[in-house]
Amino acid sequence: PSVVKGPGADPGCFTPQSASTKFFQWKAHKAPFRIALVNGFIANDWRVQMIRVAKAYVAQPSVAKEIKEFKVVSVGQDIAAQIAAANNFIDQGFDAIIVDANSSAAFKGVVRKANAKGVVVVSFDNVIDSPDQISVNVNQEGLGEMAAKFLLKEAPKTGDLTFLHVRGPAGQPVDIARNTGFHKVLGASGRKVKVVDVIGNWAPGDAQKATADAIAAGGVFQGIYVQGGSQGTAQAMLDAGKFKAPISGETENAFREICDKAKLTCQSGGTGPAQSAVAIKTAIAALEGKVIPQEIALPTAVDYSPFTDGKTVFPNLPGSFFAGNNFPSCNIGFSASEIAAQTAKNN
Amino acid sequence: MSERAPGPLLRVEGVSKHYGGVRALEDVQFACRAGSIHALLGENGAGKSTFIKILSGVVQPDTGKIELGGRPMAFATPGEASAAGVSCIFQELSLLPDLSVADNICITAPPRRFGLIDKAGQRRLASEMLARIGGEDIHPDAPVGELPLSRQQMVEIAKALARNPKVLILDEATSALTAGDVAKVFALLKRLREEGMAIIYISHRMNEIAELADDCTVFRNGRYIETFRAGTKTDNEIVEMMIGREYSSAFPPLGDTMRAGSPALSVKNLSWAGELKDITLSVSPGEVVGLGGLDGQGQRQFLLALFGALIGVGGEIEIAGKPVKIGSPKQAKSPELGLALIPEDRKNEGLMLPMTVRENLSFAALDTVSRFGRVDRAKENELIDEIVRRLAIKADGVDGPVAALSGGNQQKVVIGKWLMTRPRIVLLNDPTRGIDVGTKQEIYQLLRQLAAEGTAILFYSTDYDELIGCCDRVAVFYDGTITRMLQGAELTEHNLVGAALNIGTPATEQKEAAL
Amino acid sequence: MTVAQDPAMKRPKRGSWRYWFAAQRGVLVAVAIFAVMFAVYGAAQPIGMSADVVNTAVNKGALLALVAMAQTLPVLTGGLDLSVGMTFMLANCLASAVVSGSPGMTALGIVIVLVAGLLCGLVNGLIVVYGRLQPLIATLATSAIYFGIALAVRPTPGGDINGAFADWMTRSTYAVPSSAVLLLAAVVLVWLPYRNSVLGRSIYAVGSSPQAAYASGVNIARAKLSAYTLAGLFAALGGLLLTCITYSGEARAALGNDYTLNSIAAVVIGGTSLFGGFGSAIGSIFGAFVMRTVGDLLIVFNINPVLQPLFVGVVLLFAVSLGSLRLLRIRNKLDLYR
Amino acid sequence: MMTSKTLAKIDPAVLIAFGCIVLLLGIGSIAKPGFLSAAYLVQQLQTASFLGIIASGVMLVMLMGQIDLSIPWVIAMGGMMATGAEGILGHTLGQPLAIPFGICCGLLAGLVNGVGVAYLRAPSMIFTLGMNAVAQGLMVWHTGGFAPQDAATPLMVALASGHLIPDVPNPLLIWIVLGGVIVWMLTRSRLGRQIYAIGNKERAVFLSGVDSRKVTVLVFAISGACAAAGGVLLSGWASRSYQAMGDPYLLPTIAAIVLGGTNVLGGRGSYLGTIAGVILITLLQSILSVLQPQDYFAQLGVKLPDDVFRQVVFGLVIIVMMMLYGRERVIR
Ligand SMILES: Nc1ncnc2c1ncn2[C@@H]1O[C@H](COP(=O)(O)OP(=O)(O)OP(=O)(O)O)[C@@H](O)[C@H]1O
Numbered sequence A: 001p002s003v004v005k006g007p008g009a010d011p012g013c014f015t016p017q018s019a020s021t022k023f024f025q026w027k028a029h030k031a032p033f034r035i036a037l038v039n040g041f042i043a044n045d046w047r048v049q050m051i052r053v054a055k056a057y058v059a060q061p062s063v064a065k066e067i068k069e070f071k072v073v074s075v076g077q078d079i080a081a082q083i084a085a086a087n088n089f090i091d092q093g094f095d096a097i098i099v100d101a102n103s104s105a106a107f108k109g110v111v112r113k114a115n116a117k118g119v120v121v122v123s124f125d126n127v128i129d130s131p132d133q134i135s136v137n138v139n140q141e142g143l144g145e146m147a148a149k150f151l152l153k154e155a156p157k158t159g160d161l162t163f164l165h166v167r168g169p170a171g172q173p174v175d176i177a178r179n180t181g182f183h184k185v186l187g188a189s190g191r192k193v194k195v196v197d198v199i200g201n202w203a204p205g206d207a208q209k210a211t212a213d214a215i216a217a218g219g220v221f222q223g224i225y226v227q228g229g230s231q232g233t234a235q236a237m238l239d240a241g242k243f244k245a246p247i248s249g250e251t252e253n254a255f256r257e258i259c260d261k262a263k264l265t266c267q268s269g270g271t272g273p274a275q276s277a278v279a280i281k282t283a284i285a286a287l288e289g290k291v292i293p294q295e296i297a298l299p300t301a302v303d304y305s306p307f308t309d310g311k312t313v314f315p316n317l318p319g320s321f322f323a324g325n326n327f328p329s330c331n332i333g334f335s336a337s338e339i340a341a342q343t344a345k346n347n
Numbered sequence B: 001m002s003e004r005a006p007g008p009l010l011r012v013e014g015v016s017k018h019y020g021g022v023r024a025l026e027d028v029q030f031a032c033r034a035g036s037i038h039a040l041l042g043e044n045g046a047g048k049s050t051f052i053k054i055l056s057g058v059v060q061p062d063t064g065k066i067e068l069g070g071r072p073m074a075f076a077t078p079g080e081a082s083a084a085g086v087s088c089i090f091q092e093l094s095l096l097p098d099l100s101v102a103d104n105i106c107i108t109a110p111p112r113r114f115g116l117i118d119k120a121g122q123r124r125l126a127s128e129m130l131a132r133i134g135g136e137d138i139h140p141d142a143p144v145g146e147l148p149l150s151r152q153q154m155v156e157i158a159k160a161l162a163r164n165p166k167v168l169i170l171d172e173a174t175s176a177l178t179a180g181d182v183a184k185v186f187a188l189l190k191r192l193r194e195e196g197m198a199i200i201y202i203s204h205r206m207n208e209i210a211e212l213a214d215d216c217t218v219f220r221n222g223r224y225i226e227t228f229r230a231g232t233k234t235d236n237e238i239v240e241m242m243i244g245r246e247y248s249s250a251f252p253p254l255g256d257t258m259r260a261g262s263p264a265l266s267v268k269n270l271s272w273a274g275e276l277k278d279i280t281l282s283v284s285p286g287e288v289v290g291l292g293g294l295d296g297q298g299q300r301q302f303l304l305a306l307f308g309a310l311i312g313v314g315g316e317i318e319i320a321g322k323p324v325k326i327g328s329p330k331q332a333k334s335p336e337l338g339l340a341l342i343p344e345d346r347k348n349e350g351l352m353l354p355m356t357v358r359e360n361l362s363f364a365a366l367d368t369v370s371r372f373g374r375v376d377r378a379k380e381n382e383l384i385d386e387i388v389r390r391l392a393i394k395a396d397g398v399d400g401p402v403a404a405l406s407g408g409n410q411q412k413v414v415i416g417k418w419l420m421t422r423p424r425i426v427l428l429n430d431p432t433r434g435i436d437v438g439t440k441q442e443i444y445q446l447l448r449q450l451a452a453e454g455t456a457i458l459f460y461s462t463d464y465d466e467l468i469g470c471c472d473r474v475a476v477f478y479d480g481t482i483t484r485m486l487q488g489a490e491l492t493e494h495n496l497v498g499a500a501l502n503i504g505t506p507a508t509e510q511k512e513a514a515l
Numbered sequence C: 001m002t003v004a005q006d007p008a009m010k011r012p013k014r015g016s017w018r019y020w021f022a023a024q025r026g027v028l029v030a031v032a033i034f035a036v037m038f039a040v041y042g043a044a045q046p047i048g049m050s051a052d053v054v055n056t057a058v059n060k061g062a063l064l065a066l067v068a069m070a071q072t073l074p075v076l077t078g079g080l081d082l083s084v085g086m087t088f089m090l091a092n093c094l095a096s097a098v099v100s101g102s103p104g105m106t107a108l109g110i111v112i113v114l115v116a117g118l119l120c121g122l123v124n125g126l127i128v129v130y131g132r133l134q135p136l137i138a139t140l141a142t143s144a145i146y147f148g149i150a151l152a153v154r155p156t157p158g159g160d161i162n163g164a165f166a167d168w169m170t171r172s173t174y175a176v177p178s179s180a181v182l183l184l185a186a187v188v189l190v191w192l193p194y195r196n197s198v199l200g201r202s203i204y205a206v207g208s209s210p211q212a213a214y215a216s217g218v219n220i221a222r223a224k225l226s227a228y229t230l231a232g233l234f235a236a237l238g239g240l241l242l243t244c245i246t247y248s249g250e251a252r253a254a255l256g257n258d259y260t261l262n263s264i265a266a267v268v269i270g271g272t273s274l275f276g277g278f279g280s281a282i283g284s285i286f287g288a289f290v291m292r293t294v295g296d297l298l299i300v301f302n303i304n305p306v307l308q309p310l311f312v313g314v315v316l317l318f319a320v321s322l323g324s325l326r327l328l329r330i331r332n333k334l335d336l337y338r
Numbered sequence D: 001m002m003t004s005k006t007l008a009k010i011d012p013a014v015l016i017a018f019g020c021i022v023l024l025l026g027i028g029s030i031a032k033p034g035f036l037s038a039a040y041l042v043q044q045l046q047t048a049s050f051l052g053i054i055a056s057g058v059m060l061v062m063l064m065g066q067i068d069l070s071i072p073w074v075i076a077m078g079g080m081m082a083t084g085a086e087g088i089l090g091h092t093l094g095q096p097l098a099i100p101f102g103i104c105c106g107l108l109a110g111l112v113n114g115v116g117v118a119y120l121r122a123p124s125m126i127f128t129l130g131m132n133a134v135a136q137g138l139m140v141w142h143t144g145g146f147a148p149q150d151a152a153t154p155l156m157v158a159l160a161s162g163h164l165i166p167d168v169p170n171p172l173l174i175w176i177v178l179g180g181v182i183v184w185m186l187t188r189s190r191l192g193r194q195i196y197a198i199g200n201k202e203r204a205v206f207l208s209g210v211d212s213r214k215v216t217v218l219v220f221a222i223s224g225a226c227a228a229a230g231g232v233l234l235s236g237w238a239s240r241s242y243q244a245m246g247d248p249y250l251l252p253t254i255a256a257i258v259l260g261g262t263n264v265l266g267g268r269g270s271y272l273g274t275i276a277g278v279i280l281i282t283l284l285q286s287i288l289s290v291l292q293p294q295d296y297f298a299q300l301g302v303k304l305p306d307d308v309f310r311q312v313v314f315g316l317v318i319i320v321m322m323m324l325y326g327r328e329r330v331i332r
């Protein structure tokens, strides 16, 4: 793509990550487009919902007319397989490749090949760290900072603090970014805060086990930050019944339900799986030859307990459902029931 | 007989070996000359295998010294021993089933090219070795695991020879061989003796000792008893020396054969996969029918077919007059049919070695000793005690691993396990292989006893003497079918061998003999 | 006495095809399955079998193929190596750190990576042989350790590799993928010589029957050590290739375990007996390609995303069950209970 | 030799295993006072029971010389089918039958495993791997296609986190009962004898007129059912079922069983040992997660991701413990 001067198209939706972010422009492909979504691991609830949303979004009439072919492939954990799939789509002459990367660092070759053939590459969720493609970023570090601020606000104003941080899989950039943001704020706060790290792998079960252990071993915490599988952590704290600390967690429906049921002070923030829709929208825009920032900052949807039925918490939906699927600025809005209903017939 | 070699080539003194509490060998001495065949005699568990395992570096002695050609030796591994010129044919075969015959024969020191194994050269060497011992029929590329036991034993011998040993040890190396093979091997051993090799020969077959040995040494309960020139003692004297007690003729008297009534088992035109060709045979209650013939003529398959282990068996089988279809061993052992098969290979087909004697004994009869899937310990115990007493199984308690029993006693456990199912028809597949005279005798007596109680018995053996000794009739197999039925006066070694080689028996008399 | 003067000696037999086929049947079946699958893939592929498509497929398959080759050796000894995946990943992380700079430095880096692999394997071997632990648990433990080390080498995904080298390893010249050449080299320069050496044969001996092997004077310790060590080398080769494909390194537990489990499947599909003593690394290569081609089929048959994992599972089960066809030929039930 | 006399004379290996447990607790309590608290120990026993229930089935499979790699997704299947029962069976049936339904699904998967291994003679290690993939596929399809309900029924929650007897978590009770049944089965029943026998020499079992294939199928079915039951309890504990809930259990299960002295090749092993192994693994994992080892190294100036130390220490400890009692005999 050619690097051009900003401002980019639709800055409300395609918000540059920072002032220094550069802008891309591809020469317009002719619609309708062929787009492929190359997913890695599918067997977890977030990914399944992400793919549902993608299909839901593409099925919307306004979008459908832009698209000739939309393929989704989930290749599993293997990074080489994902690279191969991407290359394959490029060879098959697809116009754009959308990637939720198994490994953020691994796609240099793919990006190079794509650019050589004028194929648009958009990455989201676990983004590709390469300056030659479009990253649809959730501000992960921002999420960590947000959590820290919230916990500091809710925690006792005096005395030393001990926070529990239920982290994600070791070595994952998202986990590391959030951790950095979290500690940055704590460090700046001037309070003396000890952080106990346990690993919850973003899965309810692991989070629950880790939290239960930490508490049972005599841990008393004035605040808990759980990156994923939040309901597990909340559940464990309630089961232990020693204290009710404020929790900052992800956007799982179940987490929000528990917070309400047990009257916990909760912050529930993140970016729902609907970001796949934003990624698709971005790809289409780029294919139309619009000017797009290389790093797009997604708004992060945050809600606080108590949550409101039907708007921020959905008792009639699965607990694994991730709330926060609305990006008004991109006029992408999926009412939860839409997603559920839509996919039920679609698949 | 060559007297060239002056002093003994191999001398052993004061060797002792203990396994935990068990005393395997106690201060034994031994010496053998180059150019001679030295027989080592003893009961099961006398210490022979342990002794030669020490000679060949498989186990290390607690005390004692070994001299080879006057120089003291201590073998840490079998590798060292064979390098020093001692190579051994083990009782429990030391073959690698997945590897080819050639690979096995040249396992340690194959011919090489550019540091790699020279396949062609190896194949050539293997064929030469096999040819020397008269195993031309064995293809050097065949996986050993697919060969019948007798062929495997030939390979084992070839393997030992391939190392050009100074001292060659055979531990019951002929126990699974057929008369034909034994003859070939003996010819070879005699030739090697002439060539000046020292040969240590362990066998439970007296006739073999008589034919081969120059000197004999007897062990008993791990102790050295005596060494003497062959032919200076009668068989009975030797046997008494071995078992340390009074000993009378080997075979119990035949019972009054051919009872009236319908045959317990009768087979018509049984055939299978081209390996069994319309076999017709019937056995009355109380009758012991032997299966003779060269090894691998279908006797084993015949027994397996009767026991429901083969698929696609043609022909009719009648038990106690009722036609039956036998689909599986489970069905075969059911009270209605009442069959039992004592398999040929006790370590793989007869026993679960690490499990206790108790568990092995009651395993086939579990259904009878358990109610609602629960094992009735009391009932089990009383049945087991009865069997252990009846078979005189030597073991300290029934709750030790059966692996710790001597082969002889292990064999008794296999038999006992099946007696516990109270079978009416017993099929025995070479049950006395590698068993000492004492134990053998007990087994013969048992067979007659069972017969006397009205059990019908089919008895396959590679040992002609025992076929003659304890069978009422012998059905001689040739190429998957019964070519002759010998009984009474015509049941002689000469006829057996003749029939086995299928010489001079007009087709007419075969049929009626069979019926 | 020399055999030459022996009267009974006849002219040596030739090797017969029957036995050769019997020995190779596993490999042949794997090749057949792969051929069919890949043909289907090629046919259904909209752009046909272009050099690019083949190159992509081979690059992907070669990784698992190398790890599967690694898995084959311990399996042949009757053991198992649950750490191949992590060794593979450790090599990847290491390579992303040291294989860069001047050609000299790059070469040195490559050596370092391969040596590291050998060491991982050697450690496994030492624990199994002298520690006398069951291979399954021993390698389970070391896999955790190797993952830890990999994570230490590369706390976050990234790193780099000599671009020229990487491109050269992943490109295809005259429609011949370099990765295929690498596989061929691994077979011709490492596997075949090893398999035809006394040492290599001794791992078959050990796997076939340890007691018999010992009694025959085979050096069991050396055999097992060589098997596990060489496994480390193959795994490291895989890790190196992965680095060339991804231009980076990453320590992710899920990835390592994924490769370990798939390698076992590949080995079995490749016709190697999990009881040891029978099989070949060449079969494992095709087993690996079978496994990977399943994934390619997903792409060409536009399969509903949520049904894709099911599709993969069913195909895998099917491939495994193919082996059962041999049951049809069995006439003696004892052959079932080896 | 582990056979029917197991309980009569306890194998030293098992004793050492229990010794290691005490040792671990000792180390833990030195490093962190809160460690020997009743709360913590009960907590450990509760999480151990989930692993224990899952391991029970797999142990039987391993006694036969086979292995079951399908448990991760059979666990998930058990949980998700139980919670999704309402959606599948309808409200009236779904509510009461949730638990049996979940377990039956697991049992079914086990049954297929058994048939594949016993009748198709496929190597269990890979056939069950395939079954794992299939189960995963089914579950992804389930969530992706039907937006299923994933809330645990009250009964499941009660079973998983309630206390029938004060201070004794229900899962522990369930494990005790299940364990009792299995110990009886292994030591006193015909089936137990046959399982050990198959593990030792299936050929001899066949020639003894026992249908080893039926036994194999049965045992795999039990394994599937145990895994599914574990899944049901896990989702009761989290009051939710979710994808991949079984993934963290495969390797710990195998490690626990082998640490417990069960021979991977089959025929030898005692349930008592498995209990020890399960508790060992659970404690070890928990200690490594609670004891923040990275802090100590950080003081030494070594700043690395926490997991580095957890993994390395985990591996080393297992090796050391196996060295203590898990060594195989030399070949002679
Ligand atoms: N592996 C072993 N462990 C313990 N004791 C053993 C072992 N092998 C042999 N023994 C002891 O050594 C004694 C002699 O055993 P050995 O095998 O030498 O008998 P044998 O003379 O070979 O009998 P056979 O004629 O049946 O071969 C046995 O009675 C036994 O007590």
Ligand SMILES: Nc1ncnc2c1ncn2[C@@H]1O[C@H](COP(=O)(O)OP(=O)(O)OP(=O)(O)O)[C@@H](O)[C@H]1O
Binding pocket: B019, B022, B043, B044, B045, B046, B049, B050, B091, B403, B404, B405, B406, B407, B408, B409, B434, B435, B436
């Ligand atoms: N693992 C063992 N533990 C204890 N004793 C053993 C063990 N293995 C063999 N023995 C002893 O070895 C003796 C038999 O040795 P071996 O195994 O050589 O059988 P054998 O005497 O040679 O009989 P056969 O010639 O029929 O095989 C038995 O008396 C037994 O006590």
Ligand SMILES: [Mg+2]
Binding pocket: B045, B048, B049, B050, B091, B171
């Ligand atoms: Mg002996």
Ligand SMILES: [Mg+2]
Binding pocket: B049, B091, B407
């Ligand atoms: Mg013996």
